[in-house]
Amino acid sequence: MKRWLESLGIPKKLWLFHLVTALTSGIVAGVIMILTVWTIARGNANTDVQIKASIMADNILPSLQFRDNAVAHDILAGLGRDRDILRAKVIEANGETFAEYLPERPGLAKRLRSKDLIRASIPIMDGKDRLGTVELVRDMNSVYRETTIYTMAIGVAMLVSLLVGSLLILRLQRSITVPLANLTRLMKQVSERNDYTHRTEVTSRDELGDLGLSFNHMIEQIQQRDTALGHELSERLRAEEQLAHLAHHDPVTGLPNRHFFRKCTQDLEKLQGSTDHGMALLFIDLDNFKYVNDTFGHDCGDQLLTEVAMRLQGAVRSNDIVVRFGGDEFVVLLQNVRETALALQLAEKLREILTRPLRLNNQEFVVTCSIGVAVAPLHGRSAEELLQNADAAMYHAKSGGKDGVRLWETTMSDQSTARFSMEADLRHAIDRNELEIHYQPIVDLASQKPVGMEALLRWKHPIQGYVSPMVFIPVAEESGLILQIGEWVMMEAFRQVAAWSADFGPLSIAVNVSARQFRSPNFTARADQIARDSGLNRDQIELELTESMVMGHTAEAVRIMHELVDCGFKLSLDDFGTGYSSLSYLKRFPLNKLKIDRSFVSDLPDDAESAAIAEAIAGLAHTLGMQVVAEGIETLEQAAYLADRQCRYGQGYYFSRPLPASRFPAYLAETRARLLLESRQESSRRHT
Ligand SMILES: Nc1nc2c(ncn2[C@@H]2O[C@@H]3COP(=O)(O)O[C@H]4[C@@H](O)[C@H](n5cnc6c(=O)[nH]c(N)nc65)O[C@@H]4COP(=O)(O)O[C@H]3[C@H]2O)c(=O)[nH]1
Structure with missing residues (x-):
């Protein structure tokens, strides 16, 4: 029952509740009302018969006194109008019937035998004497009638109230169930469709x-x-x-990066077991990217890289992979290429495409590149091995004059390893006292007098002997060791020249500064501190910068240069004329000297072009209020030629090779003595 009730919906429950309540209350109220009506009707009938009997007793008294029972009968017959009176009787005191009235009613005898009769017996008194008794008998019909009518009225009232209640319940039920049904529908919508x-x-x-x-x-x-x-x-x-x-792509070119390359090649190798199916790897390095980046700024550099990326992607097949591997390094993975000839042919095609002129910032550039090629399985069975070998081949293409393609050969790995071991050795060079500075005199061309010197670094490798700075300075630059080495050079050279200046009078020292040093955040502060510690005057110190390091990011370079000049240092521009000198910038630089590169000096005085360039540089420097130093003077003619063309200073083997510190004082002393002697001889010649 309980289960059945629980399974019913709210409308049915409401209906059931309403029916049970209405019927129970209706029945209880009805029964009570019917009983009440019955009791009252019965009481009324009883009273009625008593009253009628009393009246009859009063009326019949004279008939009894005069013993006229006909009158008595007539009086009793007056009750005949009352349909409920079944018998009226006058009984004398002796118990004999004096008069009796029985109305003519159908079934009277049967009705008189009924148990539900109301009887009234009233004495007929004459004073204090009782003459007889009036007896009335009536049935319960009126009581039944009345009760029936009431019962029917109650029934109708109950039906009406049930109807009205049902209507109300219906409304109530709708007012409850409709919102609930709406809510339920909505909830389903939310839970099932997330709507x-x-x-x-x-x-x-x-x-x-x-x-x-x-x-x-x-x-x-x-x-x-x-x-x-x-x-x-x-x-x-x-x-x-x-x-x-971002993790797998280069933000500048949008190409996959080295992480992508590694993942991709690992996946390929997993899929295909090895690289036996054929795979060629091209390692591409742009030759003059650093120059473009330094000279024309990063934006220009980025444009260049993007253009290179586009050209590479446009030139390979869709299943080949082009990756930007690092700064100006790109890797191209050519799939299903087994023949070295084909790989070389493709590499050559890419080199040719990359070297086509391109326009950046309204200027035309030609970017060359060096490409190393390694082909699987001949040059390596894994992508990593191919990469290393293609990288080594690329280095050889670069050191072989750039702008070329090289296929990997077994001997190359040894050379690459040698480069890495050089870097490792260089790390310990300062601690192990393997670095030395040699000093090359800078001479006043007119008087031939040494006025200063250039500090040139030497590395005395324990096994290889002297290693050229042309070889190890790039390694130091790339590895960042140049910062430490550069500071050491300044410390050592400033200290040394301070000591010589005390003995020989003020001498100037020119120190080469690398691009990385120049751009390091605290370069000026460090140089200033080192100069202060050495005791050397700032105006004796000349920092040699190169064109490429000051032409790029000009504003920043000019700021650093002014910082250095404000500290009291002199600045000179080394190897002038070999780069891509922008003469318009030159006048913004606070330079003290321009150094004519030795490539323009070596063919002097016969080569007209070199002579014109040397002369133009000297003229330009003169116009801008700068002094000129010619490098690489090897002959008297060169020295004389340059001296005649506004070139005040010179250095080169003609005057002296770079000398170790131990030999430099002797050189100074000898030169001075020689010059003194020569000047005395000259003056005595004049006098004679
Ligand atoms: N053929 C010929 N050569 C001559 C003559 N006179 C001088 N030289 C050489 O010319 C180079 C001049 O130095 P550089 O242009 O600054 O070029 C330097 C400079 O760029 C760099 N370098 C040397 N020392 C340092 C250093 O301490 N720091 C930095 N950053 N670079 C250095 O290494 C380069 C090469 O230095 P070195 O091999 O010492 O070569 C030196 C010097 O030995 C000559 O008459 N004929």
């Missing part, structure tokens, strides 16, 4: 109305959270995608 757009209609202000409002509010909040969550989720997904893209 938060709908709201339930709130029509009442009762608890159900509150429930509807609360539900709508809840949906509203869920919708907002859902939207926010969805937004957040899509943001996060986008960020994750972006991160994944």
